[in-house]
Amino acid sequence: MGLDYNIPEFIIERDQDRCIDCQVCQHQCANQVHAYDQDLEKMVAQDIDCVNCHRCVTLCPTNALIIRENPSEYKKNKNWTGNMIENIQKQAATGGILLTGMGNPTAKKIYWDHILLNASQVTNPSIDPLREPMELKTFLGRKPDQIEFDDNGELKDLPPQLELDIPIMFGAMSFGSISINACKSLAKAASDLGLMYNTGEGGLHQDLYQYGQRTIVQVASGRFGVHNEYLNAGAAVEIKVGQGAKPGIGGHLPGEKVGAEVSKTRMIPKGSDALSPAPHHDIYSIEDLRQLIYALKEATDYKKPVSVKIAAVHNVAAIASGIASAGADIIAIDGYRGGTGAAPTMIRDNVGIPVELALAAVDDRLRQEGLRKNVSLVVSGSIRNSADIVKAVALGADAVYIASAALISLGCHMCQKCYTGKCNWGIATQRPELVKRLNPEVGAQRVKNLITGWSHEIKEILGGMGINALESLRGNRLMLRGIDLTEKELEILGIKHAGK
């Protein structure tokens, strides 16, 4: 089609004075952008194939490479932006839906950035976490109505709990959507740090059973890889109803990613597409959900908490209330900026609501209904730093899931091309030559470093507030103030405006 403009999205600039023709960029680019030209006797680049993943930039030993956005500009138009025009051109050429990866990149309001934290001055003095003990330990699960002790001084009839040393868990990412080495990195980091990671809907690879005590096994609409051993291998079971990046739609792992190991783990034929239906075909009501929750509790002998994960949508508070009534021990709410391996662009960018508002609404509703202690709340959908976590806890969350941030610590540079399967960082790929680029020992260490850094920061912030246990901050919205927010937004968030 003659109208398909061959305009590269990115331009690669190579400083020929620095380039030593080592061809590292060539060896590292799965998109085959770089090549050594025998006639020109120098490295050249096919800009059109570049996805700006920064693999070459990072590995170039002489820093000879810079990647820029193509500076060619469309005529200025706030409505018909270049992005809009290009999307239409793509679809005019292909007739397909627009696909993308990772989270919503659009310029919508990020509420975390409009919430400010408090600190102590003079009275209720701040605490120095380097000198005083500081408690981040968190238990997820139903809390009993009253506490009774047995003769040995142990708690009686305590419902199953997940014990977290830091209230951070790695969100659901399946083996299939990410590589086995990425799974191993996260599983090992979770084990070493006393956190949890989540299998996503990909089953549990045999190499990961050793991390069972730090694993949340997921049951989703496709039921891939679900069997009794799987359910009992983890420390908790999570029913995935929805995902923030693509509420209301299912998942699709293309057959080319279903190699021998994925096939075995998911219990589906090699090379077949793994289609997760949009709904669970056995859940059409809260009662149906209750059946599944209790079926899973039966299967795991009531020893493991059951979580239900939903996307943050308009009626999230009512839905969460129903889930709590249905017997879930944990509710995970995934906001509309949450990541994904692949989603239709229009859905990712336009469906669902911000997790900050959803969290505040759900926490309020559960409190009003006296259900809050029955469930723990976990939020996700773009937790980007330790301050986001502190704000989430003060809004009412018990813990957070992080996924994009964890992948970034593994090397992800947010090129949003996960769905192509050619992840140059060895994360969102099943190609063996790419998978091995992520050494799980190196990966686990990097994730651990990130979480260690964040936990230090959380302690610093808590200390600043004069609080020495994260538990004391949970739901403590007095520690939050809004900025640049409307009355309605402040009301939903349940916080005062800065200055009040």
Add this chain to the structure above:
Amino acid sequence: MKRVYAREEYCLGCKLCEVYCVTSHSKSKDIVKAHKLEEITPRIIIESKDNISFALQCRHCEAADCTKACITGAIQKDEETGIVNYDAVRCVGCWTCIMACSYGVIRRDEYGDKVISKCDLCITEEEPACVTNCPNSALEFEERE
């Protein structure tokens, strides 16, 4: 003794080990100058085909065949450090060491007509440059049984 071991399951085939080997053995110690102004044969062999690759360098064998085969005494094992040392002055370029080394990690220096290129474990550094600069920890410098 500490030796360099490759973990081929994590080798990217990026050849950065080669780049840093050359830099480490350059006069300038400058990565750009070493490659643009000096002529240096890497002291590391990278085997690479399809999805498999790994880097290989002198194993500094306990019973090093090259030292036994060398006709001039230019290659000798230092019993204290364990390093198989090479003395370019004594070498006449007969390549008997190349014949003797079953690892195939000694090669002719491309730029000198009578010298060889072989790993010296970057003796003056804390660890070999190839190990330090491997982006995926696919080379390990350690003592093994």
Add this chain to the structure above:
Amino acid sequence: MDYVIIGNSAAGIGAIEGIRKVDQEGKITVISDEEYHTYSRPLISYYLAEQVSAEQMKYRGADFYQEYGVETRLGDRVVKVDQDDKLLALESGEEINFNKLLVATGGTPFIPPITGANKDNIYTFIKLDDSKAIAQEVEEGDIKEVVILGAGLIGLKAAEALVKLGVKVTVVELADRVLSAILDQDAAEIVQQNLEAKGIEFVLEDTIEEFSGTDRATAVKLKSGQQLKTDLAIIAVGVRPNTELVQDTEVELNRGVIVDDQLETNISGIYAAGDVSEGYDLVRGSAAVIPIWPNAYRQGLVAGQNMAGASESYNEGFVRNSIGFFGLPMITAGIINPEGDGYEVLSSKLLENNSYRKVVLQEGKIVGFIYLTDIDRAGILTGLIKEEQDVSQIKEELLADDFGYLSFSEEERRKLLWL
């Protein structure tokens, strides 16, 4: 413990280093009829061509004997071995007792029965003195043309050195090609062309019948009737084990001194190593004299260790050579021109850059190879011969330019490389 080593070259030095691995105390005496500090015999052609100095000829550092606690009798000669009394008589009159004796007397150049072969300007070429004498003749005399009998390793290295000194060289060889012991027809042709391009002339399938002249040979007459003028001649038709010393003893001889896999002769306490010995040839599966430098050193090393009480064995002997002429290198090993059934020969096409490879297999194992020009990593094949590795699964890859450990399965590779 008194150790005596007759011979001061690769095997002798290997033995000293071997003894000292096990025994730091015992007395070691080295006897050699050459007066020099141990030197590298293969370097005599480099010395002749003025490519190495006398200092660089040294095979081990100047303080080697002192460092290893070795007494030397250099420039003296053993005239009698008394195996019963364990006593050696030297030409100087000295008598030396031994508990353990190593015969490492090397080889003696073979001189065929040619009329006039005893003239003053006819040399062999295996000792430093040979090289010095020839060098002196070239320096002082009017040496314009030299005839060399034998196109083997020694003859051609001498030819190369003399050409570098500006002398015209003609090589006469009975076989139909150069280096017939280590090359096949194709490779030999390339090497010969390369040598001819440098000015060396060859007369093949012919030999010298007579050296004519008075004290000095001035011409040679070939069997074919051809006459060649000559100012100096070198006979390099082969080397035989120098077994003379033990011929009057009960030490068992065949072509060389017969040794077991521990390098001991049939007489307890008497060992032999290097070019004088006849040990086990791995690729031929039978006894053989393997007169090459690395083999000599390794035999010496093992013999030395065993003399001092260890029980090491050496079964890795086979012929292998790395050599080059005017920058054209070649590495060859084992059986190059197999005769009889049971062999499989793989050979590459001859490339424009004169690169050529050939591998000979027997029962799936490599028993010989030739690498010409592109010789890097040839040692992998040497190793496979030594390990008697079955390579039938990777036959197709053996000749590839980039043949290496990638051709093996991951498991085998880990085993071979100890990764």
